[in-house]
Amino acid sequence: MTLEFRCSAVGVTDCKSVTKADSAEELLGKVAAHARDVHEVELNQTLINYALTTVKEV
Ligand SMILES: [Zn+2]
Incomplete structure (x- = not known):
C-alpha cells in the first residue's frame, strides 16, 4: 500500500x-518536514486531520 499526499x-x-x-x-x-522546510508551517492536529482527508491510496 502506498499513500500519496x-x-x-x-x-x-x-x-x-x-x-x-x-x-x-x-x-x-x-x-510535516516538507511543510516546515518549504512552507514554514508547523502542522497542528487540525492541519493533520485535514491533510489526511486528502490522502489517496495509490
Ligand atoms: Zn508543498
Whole structure:
C-alpha cells in the first residue's frame, strides 16, 4: 500500500510536491518536514486531520 499526499489537494496550488509513503505515520512525518522546510508551517492536529482527508491510496 502506498499513500500519496499532494500540497495542491489542500489548496497550496503553487506547490507541485507529491509525497509518498507506505504508512500514514511515515507520510505524516514527510509531510510535516516538507511543510516546515518549504512552507514554514508547523502542522497542528487540525492541519493533520485535514491533510489526511486528502490522502489517496495509490
Ligand atoms: Zn508543498
